[in-house]
Amino acid sequence: MTKTNPNIKTLKHLHQQLIDGDQSVSNTLCELLLDLLSVALNRKFPQIDEDILSDCITDSIIEYLKLPSKFDPSKGPSLDSFLLMASIRNVQDFSKKSATYSKKRDEYREFLQIFVAEDGRESNIGLEEEEFLKMKSELLSILQAPADQMFFEAQLNGDKDIGVYAQILGLKNSSKETQKVEVKRARDRISKVLKRYVQNKRR
Amino acid sequence: MSKIREDKIKKLAAEKIRAGLEGDPTFIAFYLKKYSEIEKKTLDQMISILGTNSESYEKVVFFRFSDKQKIVELCDLAAKQLKIESDKLLSVIRHVLSIEAITSMPSESNETPGLLMAARKKENEKK
Numbered sequence: 001m002t003k004t005n006p007n008i009k010t011l012k013h014l015h016q017q018l019i020d021g022d023q024s025v026s027n028t029l030c031e032l033l034l035d036l037l038s039v040a041l042n043r044k045f046p047q048i049d050e051d052i053l054s055d056c057i058t059d060s061i062i063e064y065l066k067l068p069s070k071f072d073p074s075k076g077p078s079l080d081s082f083l084l085m086a087s088i089r090n091v092q093d094f095s096k097k098s099a100t101y102s103k104k105r106d107e108y109r110e111f112l113q114i115f116v117a118e119d120g121r122e123s124n125i126g127l128e129e130e131e132f133l134k135m136k137s138e139l140l141s142i143l144q145a146p147a148d149q150m151f152f153e154a155q156l157n158g159d160k161d162i163g164v165y166a167q168i169l170g171l172k173n174s175s176k177e178t179q180k181v182e183v184k185r186a187r188d189r190i191s192k193v194l195k196r197y198v199q200n201k202r203r
Numbered sequence: 204m205s206k207i208r209e210d211k212i213k214k215l216a217a218e219k220i221r222a223g224l225e226g227d228p229t230f231i232a233f234y235l236k237k238y239s240e241i242e243k244k245t246l247d248q249m250i251s252i253l254g255t256n257s258e259s260y261e262k263v264v265f266f267r268f269s270d271k272q273k274i275v276e277l278c279d280l281a282a283k284q285l286k287i288e289s290d291k292l293l294s295v296i297r298h299v300l301s302i303e304a305i306t307s308m309p310s311e312s313n314e315t316p317g318l319l320m321a322a323r324k325k326e327n328e329k330k
Contacts, residue, residue, distance in 0.1 A: 024284040026265035030220060038213040042205060050208060054215035061216070062223045065230075065265065 007032050011079045018068045026065060033061055036080045041087055048091060056090035142197045148190055155187070224264055231281070231292075232264035237299045252295065254288035263287055271300070 014029045037057045045053060060083045064071060071082050136156065143149045150168045159165070166172060166179035169186055224232035239249050250260045263281050268274075274296060282289035 021280070022284060023266045023280065024262045027262045030217075030265065034213045034216055034220075038209045038216060042209045042212055046205075046208075050211045050215060054212045054219060057212065057216040058219040058223060061220055062227070065224075066227075066267070 007036060008078050008080060011036075012073060015068065015071065015073065015079050030061060030065065033064075033080060033083060037061070037084060037087055040080075040084050041091070044088065045091055048095075052094055053087075053091065056087045056094065059090050060086035139194055139197070142194060143190060148186075148193075151186055152190055152194075155190075221264075229267060229269050230264065231266040231268050231277075231296070234268070234296045234299045235260075235264060237303070238295045241299070241302060253291050255286050259285040259287050263292070268296070274300075 011029065011032055014025045014032070017025045018029060034057065037060070038053075041053045041057060063086065064079075064083055071079055073079070077085070140149050140152060143152055147168055147170075151165060154164055154168060162176075162179055162183050163172075165183040165186070166174065169182055171179050171182055174182070221232070224230040225236040227233055235249060238244065239246070244252065246257075246260075250257055253260065253263075255263070262285055266277065266281055268277055270277075275293060278289040278293040278296070281287050281292055
C-alpha cells in the first residue's frame with residue numbers, strides 16, 4: 001500500500017462523495033478497500049488464518065460504513081491506512097483473546113489430566129482436543145445437580161475466586177468464613193464423586 | 204501462493220460484509236434480506252420488485268438507514284442516485300418494519316389486559 005497507488009486518490013474522492021451524501025459509492029468504496037486491506041493484512045500477518053484476517057477486515061469496514069464521518073482526511077493518514085490500522089488492532093485484540101483462551105484451555109487440560117491420573121504418573125500424557133472434550137462432558141454428566149456441574153465448570157475455568165463458587169452454592173450472603181468452609185466441602189465432595197467414577201471405570 | 208491467499212481473504216471478507224449488512228437494521232440490506240425471507244423471493248424477483256437491475260441492487264444494500272423517521276427521504280435518495288423505484292423500496296421497507304413491530308411485541312402485552320380484566324372482575328365481585 002504505497003502513496004503512488006492510484007486507488008488512494010480514488011478512495012479519497014469516493015470518501016468525500018459518501019460524506020456529501022452519495023451513498024451509491026459505498027459499494028465501490030468497499031471493493032477498493034477490500035483489495036487494499038486484504039493485500040496489506042496478508043503481508044503483515046502471513047501466519048494468521050485467512051478466516052481471522054477476513055473477520056478483522058470486515059469489522060473495520062463495517063464500522064466505517066456505519067459512520068464514514070469518523071474518518072477525517074485532514075487529520076493525516078489516508079482512508080486505507082486508517083482502516084488498516086483498525087484492522088491491525090482487531091487482529092491484535094483477537095491474538096490477545098486467543099492467547100488468554102489458550103492459556104485457560106491449558107489450565108483446563110492440566111486440571112483434568114491431574115484429576116484423572118490415578119497417582120500422578122499419567123499427568124504428563126497429552127490429551128487430544130477431542131479426547132479432552134469427551135472427558136469433560138463425561139465427567140460433567142456424572143454430576144447430576146446443575147449447581148455441581150456449574151461448580152466443576154468453574155474449576156475447569158480456573159476460577160480462583162471463592163465468591164464465584166459461593167454464588168453457585170447460593171451462599172452469596174453468607175459470611176466469608178462460612179463460604180470458605182462450604183466451598184471446600186463442595187469441592188471435596190465433587191472431587192470424591194468424580195474420582196470414584198474414574199476409578200470404577202478403570203477397573 | 205500469496206495472491207491466492209489474498210483473494211481468499213478478500214472473498215471471505217466480502218461475504219462477511221454482505222452478511223454483516225444483512226444482519227444490521229441500520230442498512231437497507233437488512234430490510235431487503237428480511238423481505239426476501241418473509242415473502243420467499245429470489246434475488247431476481249427482488250430486483251424485479253424494486254424495478255431495478257442487479258448493479259443498482261448491489262449498491263442499494265449499502266445504503267445506511269439510521270433514521271426511521273426519514274424513510275421516505277431515504278427512498279427518494281436511493282431513487283435519485285440509483286435506478287430504483289422509490290415507492291416500491293418504501294413499501295418493501297415498511298412491510299418489514301410492520302412485521303418486525305408485530306413480532307417484537309412482548310407476549311405479556313397480550314396477556315396483561317386479560318389479567319387486568321380478570322383482576323377487576325374479581326374486585327367487583329367482592330364489592
